[in-house]
Amino acid sequence: MSVRADAIIVGGGIHGCSTALHLCLRGLRPVLIEKDYAGRHASGVNAGGVRQLARHVAEIPLSIRSMDLWEGIEELVGDDCSFDSHGQVLVAENDEELEACRARVADLNLRGFTHEELIDAKELRRLVPAVAETCPGGIVSRRDGAANPAQATTAFRRRAERLGTLVREGVEATTIRKDGTIWRVDAGGETYEAPVLVNAAGAWGARIAASLGEKVPVETVAPMLMITSRVPDFIKPVVILRGRKLSFKQFANGTVLIGGGHLATPYQDTGETVLDWSKLQESARTVWDLFPVMRNATIVRAWAGIEARTADDLPIIGPSAKHEGLFHQFGFSLHGFQLGPGTGAVMAELIATGNTNTPIDGLRIERFAS
């Protein structure tokens, strides 16, 4: 028995769900196939940063488009996703780092981007009173913020389903093939057929691409996070350090999320990760140094989500270089969450119209063709 759809999306992360939702908004009826459940891996367990700050220029236009959607997220998905917009701040810990910040902002301004703003010690202290006295300044992106990743991914999935997406969770997409102009994918005893296939399979995306003859340099990684018990409110924006691996966010309920990109060991085939506590200890020490108020906070849980990181740390977005009707949307390299809403919109645009006004040229799979 086969099930016909307008598009088959493999992967129920925020990207797959967002693309499904946006295809529905354009009147198409996709099927979304997810081997676990929506948001099981990176999309559901990342730090939830909604950040334009400190992005590679190649993805800034996409990030800005996404930001517009985040600001209307409740209207888009029918759930506030716990999105808040208290800004994100990149902290320079010394003058040398501040100099690099200054150069960065100047470069962005020349390119016509104004979302990043250089700040001095005084403004830094105003935004983040708890930060150590010695920090001379940094960069702020004021529209940025954070959301609850599991809540957001789940909300995209739910809205996509309500608008007509056929959601198939707990079944793995196997035997992906193309017969003429039709893609066929087997999953859970059914065969799905569509003229369009979207590879949004996160850490598993490179395997799908490779099986279709497009090999890309991608590794599987599992960035670690830990969260504390509730502490009194002391910080509003998300804080990122320029020189050390640390990101820091206090949620409205008082819990504090500590991240920064230290990696666990992923076991991709079982979906498990083993944490590297010596690295989490480094994060703990950095927080201990910079935020004395946190010293007696209790760490309640630590975890890691499995995802893909490409050789150049940029995602792979857009049509396949090899097959008509195949679109890639994976390899977000530890910073894909904020891009979810916008990338879904761009993918739907590409699929429905063959074109998009959002520049994604630096993100296409061709860049890895040798």
Place this chain on the structure above:
Amino acid sequence: MTINRPMREEYDVAVIGAGPAGLAAASLAARAGLSTILLDENQGPGGQVWRGVTSTPVKETRLLGDDYWAGARLVEEVRASSAEILQGATVWSLDRHLEIGISMSGGSQFIRAGRVIIATGALERPFPISGWTLPGVMTAGAAQTALKSSGLIPDGRTVVAGQGPLFWLLTAQILRMGGHIDLVLDTTERRNYFRALPHAAGFLRSPYFLKGLAMMREVRSKVRVVSGVTKIAASGKDRIESVSYEVGGQSASVPADLLLLHQGVVPNVNLAMAAGVKHRWDEIQLCWSPILDANGGTSVEGIAIAGDGAGIAGALAAVERGRIAARAAVEALKPKAGAKVPDMQTLQADLAKAERGRTFLDVLFQPPRQFRIPQGDTIVCRCEEVTAQDILDSVAIGATGPNQLKAYRRTGMGPCQGRLCGLTVTELMAEARGKTPEEIGYYRLRAPVKPITLSELASLPKDENATKAVVRG
């Protein structure tokens, strides 16, 4: 010997938990000549069943019973052995590389072992009734802890409600110590007596049979016991003021200052699950149990589980399971030393004897549905104050299991890490979705399985060599 810090970074055997299973395991492993460390988070050995056995102010043996004092002899045995005993040491992490994160005296450190025996025992099953979060409502186990460690007994108007072997034991212990109990509400379902009957033969030959009967008789002779209770609720403004209950369709209410709840114990699975040990839903005990081989070995190479953490079977079985897991470690690491300790066949026979009659108890004391699966505005998750209805509402809009529910309600994400809500959430969602608990699954648990402070974590070894020693490739 009791120590302050681990004497080395690597041991043949690390035993986690110094209750009956852990003490027995450490003793046997050390006797066979394996380097052994026994890690325990309490100030003294004994676990819950023998809590305070070396320090309790209660000296009159009759009050706590002979079984309690048997613990003292096993503690002596371990103390006399070469095993290092580390008290006040909380194990907060264990992974598949058998690396163990320990927090103690404000600091944190890692050790490694060739074999790990988890003997972290049991937890009381959640008893989510209306009003169970009011001050003045506590678990019977918490009351037992106060009794054994400090000799504290309830004095106000006290109601004890629930069922199970430990329920009667605790009630008897309180009464013997002069504690005051006004009313016992027995929630054992009457039909369970018939259901359990086919398993009675084993129980009649069990060491628990006569003791159990005597204890129930003892309680009934001193306190009013109402049996067949089908509903219980605590109410009060800022704290408990009364307990209402139903029996045979009739409602009644009594004033109360203290309500002690207990409906059995379930394996404490947090550490094992966080280490990646596979579990299954136990249809009779209605809880998660690790999948084990005959010697307590788990799905993670090198990790074994002994004691009630391996499935509830009581202290006598725990001792034998501890010995078996240790014996298996000896055979794996130092086969020649096996001659110094009892052989596996003898240990297995002893275990079979100790487990006799268990099914009878499991079936008889299977907690009624309405006390496991609450309704309406009864709180399920205490950390996030999520009610049964909240969970059903989330299921209605798409939450399919406990991990997905986190996205809707944050259940299981608070400091208790699901210990107080996990089973309830699984059963509630299973019923709402018409699935089995096995299909619905459980929270994915992660270290730290016990909260540690940022300062404790930051104090892990600082110099490069020490760090290397704890980092695995």
